Amino acid sequence: MKQHDHKDHNHNPDHDHDHGGIFGKNTELYFAIISGVFFFMGLITETFMGAAVWVSLGCYLAAYFFGGYFTLIEALEKIGKREFEIDFLMLVAAIGAAYIDRWGEGALLLFLFSLGHSLEHYAMNKATKSIKALGELSPKTALLKKGGDIKEIPVGELKVNDIIVVKPNTKISADGVIVKGGSSIDQSPITGESIPVDKTAIKIIGDLPEFNKIDRSHVVFNGTINGDSVLEVQVLKLHADATISRLVKMVSEVETKKSPTQLTTKKFEKWFVPVVVVSVFSLCFLFLVVDETVQESLYRAISVLVASSPCALAISTPSAVLSAIARAAKKGVLIKGGRALEDLGSLTTIAFDKTGTLTEGKPRLVNAFSLNGFDKKEFLNLVLDVESLSNHLLAKAIVNDLQAEYNLESKDRSSNVMSIQGKGVKAQYNGGHIYIGNVQLMEEEGIQISSEALDYLGKLQKEGQTVMLVGYKETAIGLISVMDVPRKNSAITIQRLKDIGIKEIIMLTGDHQNVGDAIAKQIGLNRAKGNLLPEDKLKVIGEYIKKGIKIAMVGDGVNDAPAMASSTVGIAMGAAGSDVALETADVALMSDKIESLPFVIGLSRKSKSIIKQNLWISMGIVALLIPATLFGYANIGVAVAIHEGSTLLVVINALRLLRYNLD
Template identity: 55%
Template sequence: MNDLQVEIKRIRTPREARRVEQILSRRPGIVSVSASAGTLQLKWDAEKTNKSAVLKDVEKSGVEILHTKSKDEETEYHDHEHIPAYLRFLGENTELYFAITSGVFWVAGVVSGFISGIPPNIPMILYIIGGFFGGFFTFITAGQDILRGKFEIDFLMLFAAVGAGALGKWGEGALLLFLFSLGHALEHYAMKRARKSIAALSDLTPPVALVKRNGEVVEVPVQQLDLGDIIVVKPNSIIAADGVVVMGNSAVNQAPITGESVPVDKRAHKEWRLQEEVSKLSAEHRVFAGTINGSGVLEVKVLKKSKDSTLARLITLVKEAETQKSPTQHLADNFEKYYVPIVLLVVLLLLGAFLVIDETFKQSFYRAMSVLIAASPCALAISTPSAVLAGIARAARQGVLIKGGRPLEDLGGLQAIAFDKTGTLTEGKPTLTNAIPFGDTTKAHLLEVAVAVEGLSDHPLAAAIVAGGEKELGRTDITPAGNLQALTARGIRADWRGTTVHVGNRRLFEELTGEKVPAEIDREMSQLETGGHTAMIIHQGDKYLGIISVMDVARPEAIATLAALKKMGIKRMIMLTGDNQKVANAIAESIGITDPLGSLLPEEKVKAIERLKLEVGNVAMVGDGVNDAPAMARSTVGIAMGAAGSDVALETADIALMADKLDNLPFAIGLSRKAKQIIKQNLIISLGMVAILVPLTIVGAVAIGPAVVGHEGSTLVVVLNALRLLRYEQK
């Protein structure tokens, strides 16, 4: 159960408060809600919903959110560090300092025992001092647990150490507390290191921005930026908000958000209007909060408030990802639920062993303490979460957002991957692919005519023809045509240099000439159309000039990515598209797709995913997170492309490729497989050590000292093993 405090704009009447409470109490996953003048107190079930969904429900209830604070965020410092206020001057590593001090006194006690002439009580005093430093934070945690009605591992270890001291085994008790405190300190250090990549995100946005207002440039806190504000971004400074470049050119380092290693060139988009969709912006015009400007000065129009920026959403989702448990972690939690009571029952039975067998109570008590230490599930408790957190942190550095332990584990077990075509396997926008002249027409003249006429058209294909033609000609000063006329479902006509030009399909020219187009042109167009191209005939006066074609071309990295996936053992790679089957086949053949499925409606994509799950098992769906959202939701793992530009992608998908880079997919799958391997290793180490130590301590073959070393040693091993994920590199 999670607690959340939400600061809201003032509720004016008790009736309004009750209305908000009634609305929210009916939302799935929300257990309780209390509304007052300026705050909401919520409890929500992490198994049924997440923080992002809860906040959406709050907004839907009609109140405006000003600030949020989770109890787990508020107490995380104390829960993890247990540092009293009077010790915080020592810094965040105080627990580690206490553990080392404990070890120093324990070693001093051992050494003093071998020095002749030392009073016999000196080693005991040194052990007690060592035990004090080693058990300091353990005592605090155990006390907090008892006040909450829980008996956790810290209480068991403290009880075992006190029991060892009561038996006169001061050295063993001090050793237990020293190693346990050292293990805790290193565990916290390791987890902090794993969170470092995530926590650093919060520091990316500058506190203030330079804003143009009333003809002057003034400093404004980023929280006060309004939509439409123009912010000035100086060279080598951090961009303060998501927006569109309206003035200037520069190269921007987007690695903090997208993981791209190479700076991306940005230039002004002077015709941008705020009411247009943000998702329509191309990468060269759009910038993100938290990215770093290069050597040029940029002026950026703010398109999203700070709380809605890509960076803010990324931070929220990554924090939520930390709370989402993996299947293995759920299994371990369920195991511990029954395991701990069984251990306590066994220990109680062993305490009474002297009543059954020929030994003293002291011997029975000693054995019981040894078993308690050996059976405590410290290593098991930390084995999975440490690996999951390290895996999520490593993925974030690469520009891959993995939203929890479940998708991290599921990704490595995929048997098939389904891809949307447009924007996923292809660039998502048409490109000029061919210019084929006929007769004595030159290619340059064919392109010049095409650019002159299409430059007047607002058709999506026209922009591709103009951009591609100007690039190939190496000039932009082409005289535009005049008197443009759209010919519905056939093409266009225009006047250019005293002649009439027509650009269109076969039907247009059959109507103009009263006969079929020349066989050579028809044959060439058929070949292009079979290959998935959209072909158009260009005709000037009474002469056929040739053919131009456009196509949504495959991403440059698509072929290499699919080949890498095949090498990793993904045998079926399916393409789901609304384009006709002929286009789907052409794209599939060129990039290595095994199963192209064309002419699909969104609901048919869902059926295709469900059919694949029945045929092969675990299936991922890779799409843009908008049209493909239903199919992504039904797949084993939903993977969003272009998540830096799509709100829907971040909300729908389990995994988001923030850099819009398809070639990060093999990396993510490889990381998942490595994480599963490390989790399995950790479980074997933790359960294996228990399986070895418990029988040996029950029969008395292992004393408290070796049990302590084995128990705490296994905890350190699983944490260090999990940290290897932070250095994972794709082979």
């Protein structure tokens, strides 16, 4: 079972160069430019103007100060944590160059290193900006309605159950439920949906249900954008608990959850740097065994020190991970860190929950037809009249679909509807009785069921449908059937997953096996397992994990939480507004759209490919530069220029992920 890392929630310090100063957030870049100006001034005065030595030395010292300022700060922070990394190596090299009176080359080293660092920081900001932008989505104030008064207040002062007014074409200030009005809401900031979603006011009877259990057609989220109508929204979550706030917090944490590749790179750096330091120290004494001066040995050692700097290696994986996570967030998918990102690309099997994941999560009328020559229109009106008097979930679904599909209106010819537990309903209709229910109810009431009706009944039940016979005047006059039908895009998504190499796609459901088999057949799953409790789903996932199979569990994050937690990757559907889903899942699809799955798996694979490219680039540069400097083919300036170039190259390569789209 995988362990969910909740310990280190601070931003990854390894490459956080957002230094403030006299020039604001760009101080590091300006310092690097000033360092370069002083370096070139020193070079010109020394080489072309024949000025006094102290003039060029003064310029080089100024270049040392501006180029080494932030490098020294970072090196001291790392040394305080007993970490000896790139900044430390660069400082030692610059001090060594000064010691052997190569002030110009030391100044060039610090100038190029600080410029490379600041440009790397600038490039990395392109990835972090799309994450930080999430925090700007939330409006700062809300219009609070109390009695007849409307007052503008900071969103932090809103309380649960407050009523806020949302004007047309403005951002919504809180997670809540519409209590007055209706509008088309742009939810793309939270869910990544490109098309606005129609929302209506909830009809409150008694107490409101829990936020997670309210129909999504009535729920609005902080940071989403209202359409052309005025809304009144009852606040159901405080600002700190709102979906957007939790999303920003979680996205800012993801970089701390390192992938196996990142951890391996870190381990490599930990032994690589000490080995370099020992080797360079040994090279300082090469003059004892080779015919060269002390100064030549020191210069060679410093050059090798610069060549050994793993700048590009250190940034190659984090830059790709951050870019991929930022790209996913823009599409309404939260990936919790490098491990989840890497695991996504290794999946060979995906297990889906059924209800609300592969299916719409609510019953729909599938069949309604008359038998024994009974008029179909009369039959449909009769069913509508009876079911419209019932509060049962299935009855409501039947009424809604009859009205929508056949454009019918109840004529109120039924009365005295009585529910018969586990069997159906009985009502008075046109002076007689009508029964809607199962075979047992019909038999008990003396209703004749034709062989034709029984044949239809058996066939539809095998397809996983819930079938009800309609009895009137002692004869079964027709039947209706309902079913939780597949989502429109389920079959397409399953096919796309197969196309990108997912070998086995299964369904784990608590419904009857017949229902699972019917849905599986319709949308192209490999197989379905029915009649499962949450612990049974956990057991199935465990069996795959024991065999070493990389499996994802896709569910709603509540009854599927144990299975999601034990899978290689837990993926939560429709996580917007769901605390359990956001906490449990490694990957959260903020909308209810499973068509995002092939995209994130493709994104993971692309990021792994780019990480490999970056590692080859960074390691290749080090492998070439060390012998080149060791044998005198490259000096300090060349080594630094190539290093900083390779660092920018891997960052720019990683930033390609920000534009990724599944072909």
